[in-house]
Amino acid sequence: MRRLLPLLLMLGASPAAAQPVVTSAAPDSVSVSAFRDPDRAEGGEIDPDWLQGFALISEQRTIDLPAGESVLRFEGVAEGMVAVSAIVTGLPGGVVQKNRDAALLSSASLLDGSLGNRVHLRRTDRATGKVTEEDAIIRSGPQGAVVLQTAAGFESLRCTGLPETLVYDGVPAGLTAKPTLSVTTRSPDARRVTVTLTYLATGFDWASNYVARVAPDGKTLNLFAWLTVANSNGESFADANLSALAGTLNIETPFEDLAEPPPQPRLDLSCFPTGSGRNGIQPPPPPPPPPAPMAGGYADESSIVVTAQRRQEKLMDVPIAVTAIAQLEDLGDLKLYRVPMPVTVAANGQKQVALLVKDKVPFQTIYRLHDCPRCEPKEQQTEIVLRMENKESGKLGVPLPSGQVAVFERAMGRELLAGEGMMRDHAVGETVNLVIGESGQVLVTADNYYAPGKGGDDYRLTATNANPFAVRIEFGFDVDDMKGLDSRIRKLPRKDGLPTWIVDVPANSARSFDYRARAED
Amino acid sequence: MRALTAIGLALIAGAVPAAAQGPAAANAQGQLSVTIYNGGQALVQDIRQIAFPAGRSRQEFPDVSAQIRPQTVSFAADGTAIVEQNFDYDLLSPNALMQKAVGETVTLLRINPATGVETRERAKVLAVNGGVVLQIGPRIEILRDDGLPVRVIFDKIPPNLRAKPTLSITVDSKGAATRAATLSYLTGGLGWSADYVSLYDEKAGTIDVQGWVTLTNNTGTTFDNARTLLVAGTPSARGLSGYGSSYRSYRPAPQQGELRRAGTETAPREQLGDYYLYPLAERTTIANAQTKQVSFLDVARVPAQKIYEFTLDGFDNMADPKSAASVIRFSSSAQGGLGDALPAGTVRFYQRDLRGDPQFIGESRIDHTPMGSDLGLKTGDAFDVKVKATVVSRERVSDRVWRTSMSYLVTNARPQPVTLDLTQRGLDWYWAETRILKESRKSERLDADGTRWRLDVPANGEVTVTATFETRY
Numbered sequence: 001m002r003r004l005l006p007l008l009l010m011l012g013a014s015p016a017a018a019q020p021v022v023t024s025a026a027p028d029s030v031s032v033s034a035f036r037d038p039d040r041a042e043g044g045e046i047d048p049d050w051l052q053g054f055a056l057i058s059e060q061r062t063i064d065l066p067a068g069e070s071v072l073r074f075e076g077v078a079e080g081m082v083a084v085s086a087i088v089t090g091l092p093g094g095v096v097q098k099n100r101d102a103a104l105l106s107s108a109s110l111l112d113g114s115l116g117n118r119v120h121l122r123r124t125d126r127a128t129g130k131v132t133e134e135d136a137i138i139r140s141g142p143q144g145a146v147v148l149q150t151a152a153g154f155e156s157l158r159c160t161g162l163p164e165t166l167v168y169d170g171v172p173a174g175l176t177a178k179p180t181l182s183v184t185t186r187s188p189d190a191r192r193v194t195v196t197l198t199y200l201a202t203g204f205d206w207a208s209n210y211v212a213r214v215a216p217d218g219k220t221l222n223l224f225a226w227l228t229v230a231n232s233n234g235e236s237f238a239d240a241n242l243s244a245l246a247g248t249l250n251i252e253t254p255f256e257d258l259a260e261p262p263p264q265p266r267l268d269l270s271c272f273p274t275g276s277g278r279n280g281i282q283p284p285p286p287p288p289p290p291p292a293p294m295a296g297g298y299a300d301e302s303s304i305v306v307t308a309q310r311r312q313e314k315l316m317d318v319p320i321a322v323t324a325i326a327q328l329e330d331l332g333d334l335k336l337y338r339v340p341m342p343v344t345v346a347a348n349g350q351k352q353v354a355l356l357v358k359d360k361v362p363f364q365t366i367y368r369l370h371d372c373p374r375c376e377p378k379e380q381q382t383e384i385v386l387r388m389e390n391k392e393s394g395k396l397g398v399p400l401p402s403g404q405v406a407v408f409e410r411a412m413g414r415e416l417l418a419g420e421g422m423m424r425d426h427a428v429g430e431t432v433n434l435v436i437g438e439s440g441q442v443l444v445t446a447d448n449y450y451a452p453g454k455g456g457d458d459y460r461l462t463a464t465n466a467n468p469f470a471v472r473i474e475f476g477f478d479v480d481d482m483k484g485l486d487s488r489i490r491k492l493p494r495k496d497g498l499p500t501w502i503v504d505v506p507a508n509s510a511r512s513f514d515y516r517a518r519a520e521d
Numbered sequence: 522m523r524a525l526t527a528i529g530l531a532l533i534a535g536a537v538p539a540a541a542q543g544p545a546a547a548n549a550q551g552q553l554s555v556t557i558y559n560g561g562q563a564l565v566q567d568i569r570q571i572a573f574p575a576g577r578s579r580q581e582f583p584d585v586s587a588q589i590r591p592q593t594v595s596f597a598a599d600g601t602a603i604v605e606q607n608f609d610y611d612l613l614s615p616n617a618l619m620q621k622a623v624g625e626t627v628t629l630l631r632i633n634p635a636t637g638v639e640t641r642e643r644a645k646v647l648a649v650n651g652g653v654v655l656q657i658g659p660r661i662e663i664l665r666d667d668g669l670p671v672r673v674i675f676d677k678i679p680p681n682l683r684a685k686p687t688l689s690i691t692v693d694s695k696g697a698a699t700r701a702a703t704l705s706y707l708t709g710g711l712g713w714s715a716d717y718v719s720l721y722d723e724k725a726g727t728i729d730v731q732g733w734v735t736l737t738n739n740t741g742t743t744f745d746n747a748r749t750l751l752v753a754g755t756p757s758a759r760g761l762s763g764y765g766s767s768y769r770s771y772r773p774a775p776q777q778g779e780l781r782r783a784g785t786e787t788a789p790r791e792q793l794g795d796y797y798l799y800p801l802a803e804r805t806t807i808a809n810a811q812t813k814q815v816s817f818l819d820v821a822r823v824p825a826q827k828i829y830e831f832t833l834d835g836f837d838n839m840a841d842p843k844s845a846a847s848v849i850r851f852s853s854s855a856q857g858g859l860g861d862a863l864p865a866g867t868v869r870f871y872q873r874d875l876r877g878d879p880q881f882i883g884e885s886r887i888d889h890t891p892m893g894s895d896l897g898l899k900t901g902d903a904f905d906v907k908v909k910a911t912v913v914s915r916e917r918v919s920d921r922v923w924r925t926s927m928s929y930l931v932t933n934a935r936p937q938p939v940t941l942d943l944t945q946r947g948l949d950w951y952w953a954e955t956r957i958l959k960e961s962r963k964s965e966r967l968d969a970d971g972t973r974w975r976l977d978v979p980a981n982g983e984v985t986v987t988a989t990f991e992t993r994y
Contacts, residue, residue, distance in 0.1 A: 144614025
């Protein structure tokens with residue numbers, strides 16, 4: 001009797017009581033499309049502690065609808081759901097309204113919702129262990145907790161030094177454990193329907209990681225890329241159709257702001273002072289926050305990141321063998337990579353599948369530097385650039401989404417890390433200039449170089465190569481005003497818009513270039 | 522056993538004064554009408570049936586919004602006149618209760634921790650400054666200075682201490698009667714905006730648009746069964762602070778506005794002055810911490826075109842090509858458009874993939890948009906359409922005159938031809954008087970600061986444009 005009563009009352013109070021509530025606990029099938037963090041710099045990595053990307057989740061759910069108006073509650077959705085983006089299709093009567101309820105059940109909302117109601121004050125005698133329970137009415141809100149009215153008069157909770165607590169008869173209406181999405185619909189008759197729920201959710205991210213292995217001849221490389229998808233939601237998506245989208249989307253409001261529940265009431269347990277000015281019983285400390293997920297705590301530890309050690313053991317001359325490569329399709333101005341088989345996107349987990357495999361890609365190594373004509377660099381190190389043509393003829397010809405690149409070369413019978421760089425988004429047809437490090441062997445120096453009695457506007461640029469092999473150097477002149485430059489600079493070919501001195505320097509040699517650059521008046 | 526428990530319960534229940542309300546008693550709200558503005562504020566009208574005694578009486582109004590602006594309250598009931606109106610926020614807490622008990626007598630119930638024996642005595646509260654100083658008969662004591670358990674039982678709660686901030690109105694009534702009283706007030710914490718779901722069909726060149734009004738209740742109060750009206754606008758000159766009110770001031774000015782041409786048509790909707798009204802069809806409950814969405818627009822197959830846009834702010838050399846913005850353009854006109862005024866909100870674009878599943882392709886925010894407007898909404902940056910600008914030459918012709926030759930390479934890796942609007946800005950930098958000396962294609966001078974080329978780029982092809990500018994500084 002005592003248990004039943006409040007429940008019935010609660011139902012009576014619920015605004016939705018007039019309509020039957022149908023709860024859909026879990027989807028039958030689900031598709032997850034992951035998007036990169038829109039603010040991440042090109043070539044950036046996933047931060048597993050704070051996933052800033054998002055996903056579009058599409059779920060099929062089978063629901064038995066009653067005739068007439070009913071409320072359909074969706075459970076088992078991602079925690080980071082952006083409720084305002086939710087689209088529900090497949091309802092015969094359409095959607096009358098969509099609600100996200102985020103008044104959360106907590107100690108504060110329980111107290112707040114029970115204001116003026118009868119609760120039970122339970123005390124335990126420390127000496128005898130005897131439990132006494134008496135009825136009380138809550139008279140204060142959560143900000144000034146807690147003043148109770150008992151049979152004896154008015155008392156304060158937990159200012160007495162006695163072990164005491166409140167026991168409630170039921171949960172006030174309208175409080176939920178998690179923010180909950182529901183839709184109101186009107187069905188012409190009772191029937192079983194398949195409903196598609198599509199929504200955006202935070203707590204996802206993906207990145208591509210490239211591994212380039214240089215062939216022994218130093219002229220081609222094998223390019224391999226991982227597609228890494230991470231999910232920091234507490235929900236797992238079993239047997240999901242997984243895809244990842246490359247490209248830059250316009251995002252107006254950070255989705256975190258939309259997914260977060262609004263501020264909730266806070267419980268502020270306070271007491272009058274007791275003892276000689278000491279404060280009374282302090283409010284209990286807040287529960288410790290859940291431990292931050294660490295990289296090592298991910299569900300699938302073996303697949304975390306392609307680490308250098310693992311490569312060293314594995315990467316001999318054997319090419320990386322993969323059974324499934326993500327399938328590429330164009331989606332408007334984005335690139336969609338579809339994982340070809342259903343996979344499980346685990347809660348707080350990271351998953352990797354092959355993104356692309358391109359073997360025997362011809363490349364050129366360039367030593368590159370930019371400076372202005374009168375800047376006189378002294379023993380400047382040059383950037384080491386791997387240059388590939390993203391074309392069919394260059395054995396590539398596929399969109400290359402931005403990501404990190406690790407380059408391996410063989411030395412002393414082992415495969416060693418030779419450089420690391422960032423890849424930006426490259427469309428088909430573009431030239432890939434991959435900066436993988438700086439050279440201390442190939443240097444560029446410029447001197448103000450003139451014979452006695454001549455003007456001071458003559459310069460000599462010298463490129464030195466300490467390597468036992470020939471190198472190609474590209475020195476680009478950053479020019480602000482062409483006027484003071486002589487024809488030797490003006491006639492240079494253009495690279496990326498800059499007049500560029502391109503020179504092949506043989507092994508253990510130097511080459512120089514003379515020019516005149518007058519000071520601007 | 523069962524019967525016993527029931528009796529015991531009844532006894533206890535009898536000892537405690539009846540609870541003000543059962544756990545589920547309906548709240549004190551009457552007939553509610555809620556009018557919500559964009560700026561995060563709302564007008565609430567609450568018609569309650571109140572039993573007025575004859576003469577002066579004080580009426581409390583529980584269950585008004587927790588974020589009520591009490592200075593905006595107005596009250597009207599037949600045969601009553603307002604004496605005064607109060608908003609009291611002296612909140613009840615154990616500490617406040619003790620402070621107000623100075624000079625009063627309370628009951629102390631001491632519990633022996635070893636034996637559990639209770640001793641009851643009366644004590645007078647002398648002062649609460651740090652510790653609580655009590656007088657018990659002839660003795661003066663500090664409350665719980667020995668740390669032993671003591672229950673302090675107060676005889677009453679002072680009338681001005683309340684669980685929540687409370688609005689009260691003292692009225693003078695002609696005769697005792699139950700009458701309808703209208704209470705209306707403004708509150709913060711209730712706002713709305715629009716969310717648009719827009720499915721773009723690239724092949725057909727159309728969009729299907731569903732518009733949802735999204736109202737958000739962060740007042741801390743549930744509004745039961747309210748007649749709800751949404752007003753597309755904020756009738757305030759200073760832009761009220763609140764949820765989602767002034768996001769625009771934090772945004773950098775967009776390179777090109779979403780609104781390309783302001784419309785001059787009137788939408789077939791009710792208006793309040795300059796603001797359109799969106800009534801909800803039926804009464805609805807707006808729960809606390811709830812986000813509620815109701816559809817207001819559903820249009821299919823509206824013509825829409827995609828265009829690419831790229832803007833250069835100055836004469837800069839680009840080492841790497843940069844992606845052009847993809848922009849979807851459509852109209853809100855009755856002819857060949859959405860045929861409605863669009864309240865401010867976020868437009869989310871979707872496009873079907875090869876399997877036919879809709880995928881998200883980007884979002885864009887719009888301001889209140891009159892019917893008949895042309896809109897251009899950026900969805901993102903194109904992976905395959907890029908622009909690379911290079912400075913071919915820059916020379917100082919004379920002291921103040923510079924001559925810059927630019928070359929723009931537009932590449933399209935898509936298997937379809939695309940149209941790109943290439944805009945060179947920065948022509949009106951400082952007091953410059955910039956002329957275009959020559960250009961490989963005719964551009965359209967937009968204003969003193971910019972000029973624009975409309976380029977058709979073939980499928981898997983490229984287009985180069987060159988131009989020479991003369992600028993004065």
